[in-house]
Amino acid sequence: MGTLAKVMPQPVIPKMAPREDLNPFRIAQIQFDMAAEFLKIDLGLRQILRTPKRVMEVSIPIKLDNGQVKVFSGYRVQHNTARGPAKGGVRYHPNLTLDEVKALASWMTWKTATVNIPYGGAKGGVICDTKRMSRGELERLTRRYTYEISPILGPERDIPAPDVATDAQTMAWMMDTYSMLAGQAALGCVTGKPVSLGGSEGRADATAWGLLFAIEEACKLKKISLRGASVAVQGFGSVGSAVARIVFEKKAKIVALSDSRGGVFNSRGIDPLKAYRYKERAGTVVGMPGASRISNEDLLALKCDILIPAALENAITLHNADQIKAKIVAEGSNGPTTPHADEILTRKGVFVIPDILANAGGVAVSYFEWAQNLQGAHWQDAEVNQKLDFVMRRAFNDVHMTMRKHRTHSRAAAYVLAVSRVAEAMLVRGLFP
Numbered sequence: 145m146g147t148l149a150k151v152m153p154q155p156v157i158p159k160m161a162p163r164e165d166l167n168p169f170r171i172a173q174i175q176f177d178m179a180a181e182f183l184k185i186d187l188g189l190r191q192i193l194r195t196p197k198r199v200m201e202v203s204i205p206i207k208l209d210n211g212q213v214k215v216f217s218g219y220r221v222q223h224n225t226a227r228g229p230a231k232g233g234v235r236y237h238p239n240l241t242l243d244e245v246k247a248l249a250s251w252m253t254w255k256t257a258t259v260n261i262p263y264g265g266a267k268g269g270v271i272c273d274t275k276r277m278s279r280g281e282l283e284r285l286t287r288r289y290t291y292e293i294s295p296i297l298g299p300e301r302d303i304p305a306p307d308v309a310t311d312a313q314t315m316a317w318m319m320d321t322y323s324m325l326a327g328q329a330a331l332g333c334v335t336g337k338p339v340s341l342g343g344s345e346g347r348a349d350a351t352a353w354g355l356l357f358a359i360e361e362a363c364k365l366k367k368i369s370l371r372g373a374s375v376a377v378q379g380f381g382s383v384g385s386a387v388a389r390i391v392f393e394k395k396a397k398i399v400a401l402s403d404s405r406g407g408v409f410n411s412r413g414i415d416p417l418k419a420y421r422y423k424e425r426a427g428t429v430v431g432m433p434g435a436s437r438i439s440n441e442d443l444l445a446l447k448c449d450i451l452i453p454a455a456l457e458n459a460i461t462l463h464n465a466d467q468i469k470a471k472i473v474a475e476g477s478n479g480p481t482t483p484h485a486d487e488i489l490t491r492k493g494v495f496v497i498p499d500i501l502a503n504a505g506g507v508a509v510s511y512f513e514w515a516q517n518l519q520g521a522h523w524q525d526a527e528v529n530q531k532l533d534f535v536m537r538r539a540f541n542d543v544h545m546t547m548r549k550h551r552t553h554s555r556a557a558a559y560v561l562a563v564s565r566v567a568e569a570m571l572v573r574g575l576f577p
Contacts, residue, residue, distance in 0.1 A: 230266035233307025354505015379455030
């Protein structure tokens with residue numbers, strides 16, 4: 145399959161359709177192709193790296209609380225396992241598509257390589273609306289889904305974790321189901337579990353802490369003090385609410401927050417703890433006292449130091465990238481910025497901390513949890529955070545050094561770094577048979 149050639153001085157972005165394509169898997173492939181062209185990777189190896197290793201689609205029949213049987217559709221995609229077992233979350237969402245799962249699986253491959261942990265990439269999910277399901281229905285759905293995909297799961301094969309609309313309880317049900325099928329306790333078969341079942345200290349806020357460490361490094365580059373910096377957070381879910389709380393504790397000023405129903409704004413600052421308590425009662429941050437209403441679109445266009453998109457894909461696109469006024473965009477969610485938008489942000493001088501670096505804290509601490517399970521160890525919170533701090537700052541430095549070496553923007557640098565690491569692993573392993 146050849147060897148990696150010397151890196152070219154500038155990335156070559158493949159031609160894209162004049163009309164922006166928002167299909168997440170095609171976007172993921174455009175991002176990969178950019179790095180592959182940059183690295184001059186052999187065409188055969190390129191084809192392997194851009195194609196998912198395994199795609200599983202399953203039907204999930206369960207009995208609802210009213211006695212009726214309903215069949216849900218679920219997926220598990222393993223993109224690449226050259227550097228270690230597949231790793232990736234499980235997402236429950238009514239609009240989930242197979243292309244979305246394939247994109248998320250590929251992003252996990254590049255994310256684990258960016259922070260240099262020995263995993264490959266995977267993702268899974270079920271098409272369902274958790275807001276319309278009881279706890280019992282969710283448990284039956286999770287257990288049946290786990291059973292259906294169990295042939296490709298395992299501590300040395302594929303290790304699921306929480307994602308959108310799934311949590312530690314979901315992982316406990318998955319672990320228990322897999323353990324029953326295996327006939328033995330298998331703590332390492334999932335991560336993001338409750339601490340009482342072998343979960344890691346610090347896992348709940350790991351993505352947010354990883355974001356903070358990356359933001360602190362970006363602030364140094366941009367010569368911005370995080371203390372007093374204005375921050376807008378789009379997506380006040382598990383990641384968005386946690387990072388808002390953490391940067392608030394670092395004395396940053398949260399000027400805007402939003403969720404799926406809309407957002408709130410106050411130029412003098414919003415207390416994220418009060419916003420969280422209000423959302424628990426009202427189901428949304430919209431309407432909280434002391435803040436005016438703002439749309440998600442207007443939040444993205446606010447003049448601020450740091451913008452954190454922490455919702456779903458395609459938040460910043462060709463149509464609104466010109467309106468971004470933030471100095472730093474820290475991608476808390478996966479795939480929030482399209483390739484066309486990337487070009488515009490680069491021209492505007494906006495520093496983007498790409499998703500495969502910015503939100504890698506979650507998978508890093510998932511790796512710590514898996515390692516603890518395999519060793520029969522339990523690390524304290526301070527030790528976990530210290531290790532996460534090291535992993536994130538090292539990865540940020542690796543990406544920054546790649547930016548400087550090849551005089552390119554941050555996302556291209558992160559992909560060049562990640563793709564080169566996976567490609568080298570593939571070349572060393574060789575092609576079987």
